Each structure stands twice: as structure tokens, then as C-alpha cells.
Amino acid sequence: MPSPTVPDRPDLALTPAGDADFEALLSLRLAAMRESLERVGRFDPQRARERLSRGYLPAFTRHILRRGELVGFVVVQPRENDLLLDHLYIHPNAQGEGIGSWVLSQVLKEADAQNKAVSVTALKHSDANRFYLRHGFVLKAEGEWDLYYLRPARE
Template structure:
């Protein structure tokens, strides 16, 4: 696994995150017939909150991001994107493990916000 670290996000990161989101979600959104070149980026821009977001850097370069947004009853884990060439390297697992351990220590429930009907979403949805 490459040398990686998390750093707090800033508004200066929004375009890099929006581009990565478009790249990572494109295949799933196209398969669902929902890919729109501008909308995929704008939805990220509209909801980007640097205070709840961390940037993943690998060897000092932007490689991904993750947000942990507090809510009344839980923290929402969302916008978890990693550059395709780094997927499967163990970095995402390590990032997730660290965030979940932090929430466990704080006694905070974590909810996952994912694209429904994506191959990565192998869960049930409460109705």
C-alpha cells in the first residue's frame, strides 16, 4: 500500500473532488441511464462542506476524499471516492477503518450514503 494520509478539506478542493466523483460514478450512472456531465459535478459542488470532509493524499498528491457529516441521530459517511488506479490497494479499507474506529470511540452511529443500485451497494434498505 502506498504512503497515504488524510488532511482536512478546504473549498479549494471542491473542483478536484467534483472531477473525481464524475470519473468514479460515470459507469454506474450510465448503466442506470442517469449520467449527466454537468449534474454529476454540480450535485457535489452544491453539497460540499469542507468542515466534514477529508482529502486522501497518496505520496502528497490528491487521490480521493470522504465526508462524515453529523446529523441528529448519526454521522453520515458519504462522498467516499478514491482514484480508480488506487482502488483495491487497501487504502480505502484503511481510511474507512480509521473513520469507523473514531466513531466507535465517540459512541456515534454511522449511516452510509451510497448510490442505490450500484454494484458496491450490496445492502438492504429499510422502508
């Protein structure tokens, strides 16, 4: 299934994150994931802090700004055979406005330019699963809590 067409968004920008941004991004992640994690009985702010701190790599982290305001962040790690979309979070107050689709379209353009696939993991029962399927990802594996997707490289 082809990815949906995403309109140009001059109100949105991706900007580099730094070491000092960790707490703000953790707060944003907690807000974005709270409902999905509570639904499966897994909301734990300490576990969320530990998971984000293990994978917080400012060099691969970008702020998502809407009209200059931080509304999310994305982490894309280059690997030998693919790009790992490690985090993509939009604050609940900004969800449902096409921001995630715009960000994902930027990530997919980067992957296409490098002729690489994109891998992503999503929590079971999360709305993110429909989002990734809608954007051309294919379910590859299932774990106890997560689903593992791949968007193949484009020729």
C-alpha cells in the same frame, strides 16, 4: 458481520480540504462514479456538479492522499444520532488497493469513539454495495436509485 481487519497504511493520509478544492474533487468524483452511473443510465456531469456543490462542506471534507498524491476524498457530517458518510470516492486508478477499506476503518473508529452509528447511501448496482455490506453496514431502505445503509453504533 464484523468489519474486515484493515492493515496499517503508512502510505495513506487524510488531510483537510478547503474551499478552493471543489473543482479537483468534482473531477475526482466524476471519474470514480462514471462507470456505475453509466450502467444505470444516470451519468450527467451537470447533475454531479449540482449534487456535490449542495453538499460541499470543506469543514467535513478530507483529501485521501497516497504517498502525498490526491487519490480520493471523504465527507463525514456529524449529526445528532449518527455520522453521515456523505461521500467516499477513490479515483479508478487507485481502486482495488484497499484504500477505501482503510478510509472507512478511520471513519468507523471515529464513530466508535463517539458511540455513533454511521449512515451511508449507495447507488443501486454499484460495487459500493458489496463494500459497505462487507464492512458491517446493514441495508435499511431502498429508493428508486439508491440503497440506504446503517452501521450501528458499537457498545
